[in-house]
Amino acid sequence: MRKMLPNFLKPEALQRYIGIMDHIAQKYFQSWENQEEVLVFPLAKRYTFWLACRLFVSVEDPNHVAKLADPFDVLASGLISIPINLPGTPFNRAIKASNFIRKELVAIIKQRKIDLTEGKASDSQDILSHMLLTSDENGKFMHELDIADKILGLLIGGHDTASSACTFIVKYLAELPDIYDGVYKEQIEIAKSKGPGELLNWEDIKKMKYSWNVACEVLRLAPPLQGAFREALVDFTFNGFSIPKGWKIYWSANSTHRNPEVFLDPLKFDPSRFEGNGPAPYTFVPFGGGPRMCPGKEYARLEILVFMHHLVKRFNWKKIIQNEKIVVNPMPIPANGLPIRLYPHHNKT
Template sequence: MESFYVSLLCLFVFLVSLSLHFLFYKTKGSNLPPGKTGWPVIGESLEFLSTGWKGHPEKFIFDRMAKYSSQVFKTSLLGEPAAVFCGAACNKFLFSNENKLVQAWWPDSVDKVFPSSTQTSSKEEAIKMRKMLPNFLKPEALQRYIGIMDTIAQRHFASGWEKNDEVVVFPLAKRYTFWLACRLFVSVEDPNHVARFADPFNMLASGLISIPIDLPGTPFHRAIKASNFIRKELVAIIKQRKVDLVEGKASPTQDILSHMLVTSDENGKFMHELDIADKILGLLIGGHDTASSACTFIVKYLAELPEIYEGVYKEQMEIAKSKGPGELLNWEDIQKMKYSWNVACEVLRLAPPLQGAFREVLTDFMFNGFSIPKGWKIYWSANSTHKNSEFFPEPEKFDPSRFEGSGPPPYTFVPFGGGPRMCPGKEYARLEILVFMHHLVKRFRCEKIIPNEKIIVDPMPIPAKGLPVRLYPHKY
């Protein structure tokens, strides 16, 4: 049986290698960007990924920028011929040409883990979601969620942080952001019900961008199993919600799930249950993974930099002292957290949860004198500007003042992407991060237990041991 799997893998490698050979042969002789494509099939994927595993994902980019003296270089990533675009001018070009010259692309593994019940591609489903989400995630709509976020943050810190001398931050941050996503997207807030989802979601997330070989024991196989389990759970929640809406026990505006059930498309059709489950599944993944990384690194930098901590503490305590007993945070309070958000932005600059993203070339085009062929993939990297001294002097220095006034130049600070594909949950993320910071500094000062803990980027930055810290509660 084992030899059968090995033969299958060899056949897969051969076919990919053959298709890559013909693709490169076809474009040979045209004025391609400088660069090398690395090994057959795997290209430079291992080097690309390994710099992240070693904690310096920008090294892959900057080494090649220096070698080829170019903002654009060619490579081969995830079995695809690719051009890497670096810098603000490249970001502007890509974001401005979305759905004209380029479109979103992600590996086939994503379609297999998120098989749409409508038989359309995940690209088409993402476009539909982008039309639907603004109603739910615009600032006016989000204002009414702040009290819910505050309540869940209080419960989270009471159950996971208080009465502990030491905690491991990353798993706790994941619990907080996932609890919020479950409550605001599908109105699930019972901790036991949330916990039932948590492990399958972690399995799904870790296997989403992996080698798409569906064999027992592989991360990809576990991700598909987890996806099927969660989808079944979501369908049960959807069926119950339909009943509750008819009986008046649920509100049409209480969360994204209700919104999807009562909203028809331009032809008056309503979404199928499985279709809604697919979309909620994608939202729950996007709605908690990146924010949990951001919250973890906020704790890391506040623990390392006492003067930054003091600035955040002072601002947040002024807000806390202005509240009456039991009074929840509101929109006005969030608007006062200017320094705290500058700190969060500097964290997002130094440790962006979204390291970059892929695009697919829709038609041949020229950029900076180089031809970029149709069908190639383009990768843009946040670190190509975030850690570039041309845009951020002393890029390794933590300096929240970079975000005062009008802030960094356009297209240089891109933790949420840009253009038509800018993250629709940007404002949602801002709220959950600021509410987290408020409750953290109001309760504790933190000290890192592992002073020089290694950072791994896979695909998001994560402290290797999860960031264990010692807690020092404030005495009032």
Template structure:
């Protein structure tokens, strides 16, 4: 019976492989004829996705971009990533072109696998949902709202350090940093701050983050399959929170301005319609993912570099202690305090240059156009990568050296520093991230010095960078 099944399936497999090879050869001949950028599209079906991911797993995500820039062209090269024929635009000129032509020549694009992890209750694509979110976010992340958040961020960071860092000789930074940023996101987005409830929410988020840019094989046990299940679980949990909030709003037990959830439930669209519960759950899910993962990674690497570079720690400590000494006992941080943290933010910026949580992003050509003498056909995918500029000696002398002074004066050359993207699609949560990172830095360095347990720790990217082992450190409390 097994032999019979094999004899039935084998011809079909051969046909599929032959078809894939034919398509690949056709695309290559079409690319050559159309003067596409030089490069290779790799294996049938998988393209170069495994090579791209492998570089990250080995701790060198920049090598995928740098090697192809050196081999093919420093301006652009072709490849195939996550099932799509792709042109990677490189350097400051590539970033400027991509960011300046949003909705003119290119539009945002995500691999189809993302729609499986973030299915829309309104049956629209993840791209359409993200467009809606970008219209909504400026209202809830406006400057005056962020000013009010600073005290909450300070309070949550204090509570987190007291509950999870105090009276411990060693801690592992990355999971604790995620705990802080997720706790804060839950508080500001949905007014959930009980540690037990926050912990319950956080469990499936770890599975979700690991599967977003994994190989999209949807069979039990794979990271991709686990991410899909985790997404569905989170949306069910969020729906229960939403139902209760609607009751509380109707009974005046909740404030219309207390958080982003209330704002979403009470804000109508241009046609006067309010979002359905599952639609709100979709949006909150996206916010919780974006609102804690990237910041927790940045906090982890800040702690790593401050352990490795005592002269940088000393300068951050000096700046933060001046602020601490100006505060009355128990007084929370405010906007003026944040504005004084210039060197501390320079440190965070250098961390974001060397280890950007967002490696890059996709676009799709909406018309035929040319770039740097190459033809880009309509429908082809494009990719910009932080690694084409962030460690490029053309833009950053001694690019592997940690130097916070790069951001003094006018700072980096335009379009070379892109940890938050750029153009119309620049991350709308940039200022939110700045505030939560600086609030945590202030409370940490005014309480502790520390050293790494693993001296030569390796960095892995899966799908975002993190020190191997999560960065265990030894804590040395400072005397009051």
């Protein structure tokens, strides 16, 4: 799986999907129009799930996405529940939800096989086509259930983490008007350079340097991935501690990102940390690091930047709950979902 994904998720492969992301984002933000107040986190989850459904399995119809979204939320909420499979428990509900989603995915896979055979589907339209047409080193193709399981894993990995990041971007831009102004200036210049109906492209993404620095600073202060376990492959010593081979080690993104020896004045929001070469290797790890780094890093960058582009060119906003508590379960999210009051720009581009 990790050998297959980079071919689909590398920047040059993802470039062709920027216009699709832009098109979906335009339709998505229509749901924000004519609303004085919105709850950000549920809407951010809807955005990232809609994108994932389209780019992974070409499901774009809002009704079909909604049919998958509710059981997917049940599944996601049960991932770290106590594994007691009794009726009514979060674990039991998650199993039922995963079975429903898996059944839906298998139906999509079967239809895609037919469409590919009849020339009604493209071999490059999404990751599902890529999986169906890619064999292993022995020339064998993946079974439908294996593909469904892997797509399900991708939906989980590419959904909640990005929605958490988008939510905290909204939070910090509400709290820091100077930072908002810098992002707005960059994005409105890009918007003004586009012709009527012209979609975002790779050249536009490359111009979003300040916006991505801001997003990185948000990811530093509120990393969706709090950390992960790894196994020591050899005996080694770290900071005076002897770590035997085979021991499980937990690396923490939060403590690394807030280490004053790594980031000067670590609690200050400062996007300039990411100018030039940026932080030293293995000090900024919202996507992990090394050979096990998240293969979806570039995909996440694109969906976050497209989100920022459409958000700031349409609205300014204020938080309704000024000191909203942050809960971690397992990712950081505002306890009340981050309710905000919207102030639309009068001259939307």
